[in-house]
Amino acid sequence: MPDLPRKESHLKVLRLLEANPGVSQRELAHDLGISLGKTNYCIRALLSEGLIKMQNFRNSDNKAAYAYLLTPEGIVAKADLTRRFLAQKLQEYEALRREIDHLREEAGDS
Known part of the structure; x- marks a missing residue:
């Protein structure tokens, strides 16, 4: 799976x-x-794939505050x-486990 690190990052972000x-x-x-840059890149990728959506907190004093919500597609992708x-x-x-068993045999441990 060549894009395994990217998919693993996506899974971690979706879980969080x-x-x-x-x-x-x-x-x-x-x-x-x-890094913050890698995080932003990952968020943008998830947004473009339709796995998450951003929602502004309208009642927040911080108008730059957003909630990142998993879409139905995001829930399926996460699963x-x-x-x-x-x-x-x-x-x-x-x-x-097999390697450990093998090493134990070589070392004479039981």
Whole structure:
């Protein structure tokens, strides 16, 4: 899966936005451990794919405050990405478990 890092970033962003729609991009960048620019790029990609939408807080004193809401397509995409990453991580886990067993055999441990 060549665009795996991008899809993983999208999944992380979708999960965080679902949990906290009012999070700022700066807070999101901090929570993800990525730059603000990369966060903005990811948000724009999710917006252009129709997976999230922005809604202005009309009652907010901060008129630049937005909520990022998952669209129905975003909810479906998040579920699909979650299933795919779970399957991938289970495969990685099994491969790692086999390698550990092999190393234990080589080391003479039981």
